[in-house]
Amino acid sequence: MxxxxxxxxxxxxxxxxxxxxxxxxxxxxxxxxxxxxxxxxxxxxxxxxxxxxxxxxxxxxxxxxxxxxDEIQLLKFRNNTARFNPNGLGMVITPTLLCNFDCPYCYVDRERVAMSPETVAKMKLFFDKKIEHIGAAAACWSGGEPILAIDTVEELNNYFRKKSLEEDITFSSSVITNGYLLSPEIVERLTQCGISVLQITIDGYREHHNRFRRTQGGQDTYEKILENVIYASKKDFKIILRSNIQKENYQGVYQLIDELADSDLKKDNILYVPCNVMAVETNRGHYCGNCFSNEEFSAIEPEILEYSMNRGFKLSKHLLSTTSTFCGANSLTLFVIDAYANVMKCWCNLGRADKNMTGSIGQNGEINYSNHKNILKWMSWDPFDIDECKKCRVLPACMGGCMYHNVMGETDEIGVGCSQRKYNLSQMxxxxxxxxxxxxxxxxxxxxxxxxxx
Ligand code: SF4
Ligand code: SF4
Structure with a gap:
């Protein structure tokens, strides 16, 4: 041995x-x-x-x-199996790219477009074709603000659920929303169409959040979102509550945690997740106001999580988990689909389909691949081609990290997408x-x- x-x-x-x-x-x-x-x-x-x-x-x-x-061979096997296993379907769907907020770090370019009835019909055919030979499917509704297109979310999610039941496959769905429009009526509609997992962002305490996450008309949003989160938690939604952390709002997250903990929120239904803001290029320019490096953020992440734990919030079981892939961007079965039924590989490509799409969904639900270069650049990205990753002791928990900056050709540097576990595994x-x-x-x-x- x-x-x-x-x-x-x-x-x-x-x-x-x-x-x-x-x-x-x-x-x-x-x-x-x-x-x-x-x-x-x-x-x-x-x-x-x-x-x-x-x-x-x-x-x-x-x-x-x-x-x-040979543990490297074992990890490579795990990674390849996950990336090329055809037995699943992951869809990130933006029923609209329109948003009621104007966050400075948003990478989605808010074209005024929502899914047309023709596109909704294509999505149904796409789903029908894909589920013929799979065991599980998942839909994540994103945007823009998907609640602005609640009718489409309802129609498609109900369809996916019904079809999955008929075909005896597992189906799960979630919504990434800014939370502002999450009224009791919307909560009820989401419940009725089988969605019970939400991801909502509150960027620190009141004044910080209100500076970053204002409505398009410049209004504050903190109180409304907090009220909506509390309501949804009591209706048994599982809520991933995310804060995008930067140098200027970092101290405020403790006050946010206190305010949440002292409210009548149903804490068991909340997973508080502090996140580092990722600098990306958008059509509106480069944003990274006052970001932490991965290493800097790794030093404060355990402190924030410990504070939230001491205030009664649970920790994610994924804190120490191993993974087969960092994300689905270089996997065959993950489709990021915009409101025109353009297909991309990475969430950060949303709103820039002209440059980044791999293809689009056709009239019969088939994918017409039109940009093979884009498919190849994502699908050929492999952490086992990178010496630093092969030598890295947290490779099984990271699998090469976020590949966005490398694949998009912004840098050859390794480390921009490293998992925080590289720096804070002992504390975790x-x-x-x-x-x-x-x-x-x-x-x-x-x-x-x-x-x-x-
Ligand atoms: S932590 Fe960095 S070096 Fe290690 S596997 Fe992830 S991306 Fe590669
Ligand atoms: S490559 Fe990075 S930005 Fe793109 S989906 Fe994966 S983790 Fe997200």
Whole structure:
């Protein structure tokens, strides 16, 4: 046997324990602090030490692996299987690119367009064709502001649900909305068409948020969104509440968390996610007001999450998860579809179909690929071609990071899209352990053990 190349160990002083995380299996193991030396000895020379409970645990968690297992090959297999597996369908659909907000960092160019009845008909045929041989499909309604096209969302989501039921495939759907128009009536309509997952952005505390996320007419939006989030949480929507963090709003997120925690929000239904703002080129120019680098953001991310946990919010189980691909942009089965039924690979290409589309959905629901260069540049992007990634110890949790800047030819630099785990994995191990402990995780010794079977 030999030691995995993806083991991480960190002491957690408050409980006098040693946490071990294997980034390939996703297993987080808990050992008494005094076992550190014994563990090191086993890992250094596994075949020369006798079998023991500790050794067995290390084998089970894949901290120790067979001599002839090439972990890079294993990860590559996982990545290829996910990218080229035809047995699924992921759709990011923008029923309109129109928006009622005017956020400075928005990468979507807000053309005044909504899906026509002809395009809606094409979308139905596209779905019919795609689900013939798959087991699962998912739709994420995005924009622009998708609630501005609620009729289209309803019609298509109802259709996708009905068809999926008939074909016996799993279907899930979610909406990314700015939350401003999420009235009780809209909440009811979303519920009726089977949508119960929302992603809503609040960019820090009142004054920061209102500076970044104003209506097109220049009105404040904080109070309205907060009121709507609270209402939807009580109606049992699962809400991913996101804050885009920049240097100027970073301190305000603590006040936001406090205000949320002190409200009558149903906390169990909220996942608070602080995010780094990504600098992208738009038709309106380059935006990155006062962004953190990935490394800088990685230093504050655990602090913010710890604060939210201390105020009663849960942490995502994906905090320490392994992944097969960073996102779907270089996968065969992910389609980003705009209101004209143009098809793209990346969310950040929305609103710029002229340059970035790979093709469009035709009258019979088929995809007419018209720009093979765009398909090739996304589909041929492979983290296993990049030496830094192949050597990187968080590769199984990142798989090459966000490829946007590299694929779009803006830079050859590796690191612009790196996962935050490259810099803050140890803090996340401690935080996730603490969260599991406080929430009475049934088997603290084996948190998340063997999430990945390959
Ligand atoms: S993108 Fe960065 S963090 Fe991700 S695998 Fe490559 S080097 Fe590692
Ligand atoms: S490439 Fe980056 S920006 Fe594009 S969908 Fe993936 S994570 Fe998002």
């Amino acid at each position: 030999k030691e995995s190349g993806y083991n991480f160990f960190v002491k957690y002083e408050p409980d006098n324990i040693l946490l071990g995380y294997n980034c390939v299996s996703g297993g987080l193991l808990v050992f008494p602090g005094q076992q550190h030396d014994v563990i090191n000895k086993i890992l250094e020379n596994p075949d020369k030490v006798e079998d023991s409970i500790i050794k067995e645990k290390l084998i089970k968690g894949r901290f120790l692996i067979d001599d002839d297992l 191990m401690k935080l996730y352990y603490e969260f599991c402990k406080r929430n009475g995780h049934a088997k603290l010794q084996d948190i998340g053990l063997l999430k990945n079977k390959t």
